[in-house]
Amino acid sequence: MVLVYIDNSEGQIKKASYEVAGYGVALAEQMGTEAVGICVGNVANDALSTLGEYGLSKILNAQNEHLNYFDSQVHTKAVAKAVESTGAEVVVLSHNYNGKALSARLSARLKAGLVAGAVELPDTNNGFLVKKSVFSGKAFANYELKTDKKVISVNPNAFGLHKKGGTATVETFDAGISADDVKVKVLSVNKVSDTIALSDAELVVSAGRGLKGPENWGMIEELANTLGAATACSRPVSDVDWRPHHEHVGQTGITIRPNLYIAVAISGAIQHLAGVNSSKTIVVINKDAEAPFFKAADYGIVGDAFEVVPKLNEAIKAYKASA
Amino acid sequence: MKILVCVSKVPDTTTKIEFTDNQFKADNVTWIMNPTDEWYALVRAVELKEQHGGTVTIINVGGAENDQIIRKALAIGADDAVRVNAEPTDAYEVASQIASHAKEANYDMIFTGKETIDYNGFVVGGMLAELLDLPYISLASKLDSDGSKATIEREVEGGNEIIEVSGAFVVSTQKGIAEQRIPNMRGIMSARTKPLQVVEPNGEGALSTIQSYELPPQKESVKLIDAENVGELVKLLHEEAKVI
Ligand SMILES: Cc1cc2nc3c(=O)[nH]c(=O)nc-3n(C[C@H](O)[C@H](O)[C@H](O)COP(=O)(O)OP(=O)(O)OC[C@H]3O[C@@H](n4cnc5c(N)ncnc54)[C@H](O)[C@@H]3O)c2cc1C
Ligand SMILES: Nc1ncnc2c1ncn2[C@@H]1O[C@H](COP(=O)(O)O)[C@@H](O)[C@H]1O
Numbered sequence: 155m156v157l158v159y160i161d162n163s164e165g166q167i168k169k170a171s172y173e174v175a176g177y178g179v180a181l182a183e184q185m186g187t188e189a190v191g192i193c194v195g196n197v198a199n200d201a202l203s204t205l206g207e208y209g210l211s212k213i214l215n216a217q218n219e220h221l222n223y224f225d226s227q228v229h230t231k232a233v234a235k236a237v238e239s240t241g242a243e244v245v246v247l248s249h250n251y252n253g254k255a256l257s258a259r260l261s262a263r264l265k266a267g268l269v270a271g272a273v274e275l276p277d278t279n280n281g282f283l284v285k286k287s288v289f290s291g292k293a294f295a296n297y298e299l300k301t302d303k304k305v306i307s308v309n310p311n312a313f314g315l316h317k318k319g320g321t322a323t324v325e326t327f328d329a330g331i332s333a334d335d336v337k338v339k340v341l342s343v344n345k346v347s348d349t350i351a352l353s354d355a356e357l358v359v360s361a362g363r364g365l366k367g368p369e370n371w372g373m374i375e376e377l378a379n380t381l382g383a384a385t386a387c388s389r390p391v392s393d394v395d396w397r398p399h400h401e402h403v404g405q406t407g408i409t410i411r412p413n414l415y416i417a418v419a420i421s422g423a424i425q426h427l428a429g430v431n432s433s434k435t436i437v438v439i440n441k442d443a444e445a446p447f448f449k450a451a452d453y454g455i456v457g458d459a460f461e462v463v464p465k466l467n468e469a470i471k472a473y474k475a476s477a
Numbered sequence: 478m479k480i481l482v483c484v485s486k487v488p489d490t491t492t493k494i495e496f497t498d499n500q501f502k503a504d505n506v507t508w509i510m511n512p513t514d515e516w517y518a519l520v521r522a523v524e525l526k527e528q529h530g531g532t533v534t535i536i537n538v539g540g541a542e543n544d545q546i547i548r549k550a551l552a553i554g555a556d557d558a559v560r561v562n563a564e565p566t567d568a569y570e571v572a573s574q575i576a577s578h579a580k581e582a583n584y585d586m587i588f589t590g591k592e593t594i595d596y597n598g599f600v601v602g603g604m605l606a607e608l609l610d611l612p613y614i615s616l617a618s619k620l621d622s623d624g625s626k627a628t629i630e631r632e633v634e635g636g637n638e639i640i641e642v643s644g645a646f647v648v649s650t651q652k653g654i655a656e657q658r659i660p661n662m663r664g665i666m667s668a669r670t671k672p673l674q675v676v677e678p679n680g681e682g683a684l685s686t687i688q689s690y691e692l693p694p695q696k697e698s699v700k701l702i703d704a705e706n707v708g709e710l711v712k713l714l715h716e717e718a719k720v721i
Contacts, residue, residue: 168634226606254600255602259604262604265684267685268600270568290594293494296687297685298687354634399653402652437710455702469711
């Protein structure tokens with residue numbers, strides 16, 4: 155049995171959970187077994203049954219007032235109990251913020267070998283091998299797991315969304331959590347409203363110091379808007395507060411793996427690349443044909459961002475209107 | 478305040494990554510203290526000690542060649558250090574060795590970096606917290622504590638959360654929590670005589686092994702599109718790359 159952790163926030167299932175549902179289902183098929191979901195939080199049964207479209211046949215729903223906020227210690231106990239009661243051999247999670255904390259704790263609790271940040275389905279032909287990205291995207295390592303129980307966290311966007319059609323039954327699950335288990339208190343949750351979260355965005359438009367000042371970001375936001383993309387930036391840009399700190403990608407910022415990364419007026423320093431080089435497709439717009447970023451790019455335009463970006467925005471608008 | 482800071486040693490980001498016989502080729506590599514451990518975990522721990530008093534202890538699981546980065550951590554302001562003399566092969570082994578030290582020592586807080594830049598695990602802090610049955614707050618970008626109660630800002634998708642923890646905890650740190658400190662001459666001098674205790678491993682072994690490494694396929698050279706013809710780019714993104 156494969157147990158899939160359904161991450162959620164404020165009653166909503168996160169997009170990453172649909173991706174890992176598909177991953178878990180594909181892995182279960184490969185192993186000749188079944189995949190079941192476990193949701194710990196306060197998600198309504200109706201919402202959970204939509205996970206059936208990704209092939210999960212059953213979802214365990216653990217709800218009580220102590221589980222409304224994510225706390226790795228409490229959620230680990232709840233998921234470990236589900237592992238015990240279902241006899242699951244593999245637990246699959248997203249390698250997103252919560253998944254990173256939870257997968258590590260679960261691995262230690264269950265003495266289960268862990269692959270943190272898998273990029274593919276395991277190879278189960280001969281043992282259990284899972285590929286993961288290492289050295290900040292500069293290499294891959296194939297991890298072998300021999301423990302009875304295994305934990306895999308999957309890099310966001312590495313597997314993609316795979317709809318299969320179907321419905322899932324939802325069962326109430328008693329995770330056995332009481333007030334004594336809860337050691338941390340969430341005082342407030344502050345979401346940046348109505349923008350797409352960078353960490354799980356499929357499309358990202360990013361810009362660097364070449365844009366000269368914060369007043370020039372309008373065209374970047376417009377392009378992102380047209381595409382339905384999140385915005386990001388290089389480190390110097392967030393260091394001088396042209397853009398908010400959570401947009402900074404790279405070695406010291408966040409690592410992202412979108413399907414499309416458009417880098418505008420960013421030179422492509424190795425520390426920047428470390429955060430974005432696993433993106434599926436990279437487009438670089440830079441006025442300097444020698445900018446190192448072109449070596450890491452799939453498509454490039456040598457030109458002035460102030461001319462190219464508005465034109466690209468119009469061209470995408472035209473494409474969207476015709477599609 | 479009694480604080481433990483976990484530091485690891487990693488190849489510098491600019492290192493060319495190569496493998497021989499399925500082993501990372503470690504010749505000609507410049508080794509550094511893992512950036513988030515040095516800039517964020519360590520500096521915030523030292524700041525808290527400066528504010529409230531107490532001690533900052535460094536722990537590293539590794540061989541004698543790691544003493545160099547441990548001395549640097551002492552030069553930045555830690556008081557003493559423990560090196561568990563082992564060559565760990567996975568994160569569980571690291572966490573288990575640190576846990577077996579920390580179990581006895583009763584730290585108020587245990588700091589880690591967010592991830593190592595070689596194995597990119599994001600794992601050791603969470604495992605350690607589970608082994609010690611402590612709360613774990615990951616990706617802290619702010620942390621204040623009066624010794625018994627801590628307030629921590631942690632990053633979540635599309636925003637942040639403010640969390641309060643009473644009692645001991647493990648935290649992983651990132652940008653925002655502190656600013657990098659360059660060790661000064663006095664720090665470097667005093668680091669030479671600060672205690673560095675070497676202990677033999679008595680934790681558990683690894684739960685996983687790396688069977689092989691691969692380099693990503695060579696990237697085809699970039700397709701350049703004329704700046705006057707951005708429509709071509711849109712077409713390629715749709716038809717060839719299939720990303721829009
Ligand atoms: C230890 C360490 C960690 C670091 N971590 C990070 C990190 O996490 N993330 C990160 O991003 N950086 C990081 N850096 C910094 C990194 O080395 C680079 O300095 C930084 O990425 C450069 O940012 P940039 O490309 O925006 O600016 P620049 O290097 O100044 O490049 C600007 C680019 O814009 C182009 N340009 C200028 N005008 C135009 C125009 N009108 N149209 C088109 N193009 C134009 C220029 O040709 C140039 O290529 C780190 C550095 C160190 C030492
Ligand atoms: N060998 C080690 N010794 C001490 N601490 C370590 C070691 N390896 C990792 N850590 C700590 O654990 C954090 C996360 O590492 P990782 O799980 O490998 O990404 C690092 O930022 C360090 O703080």
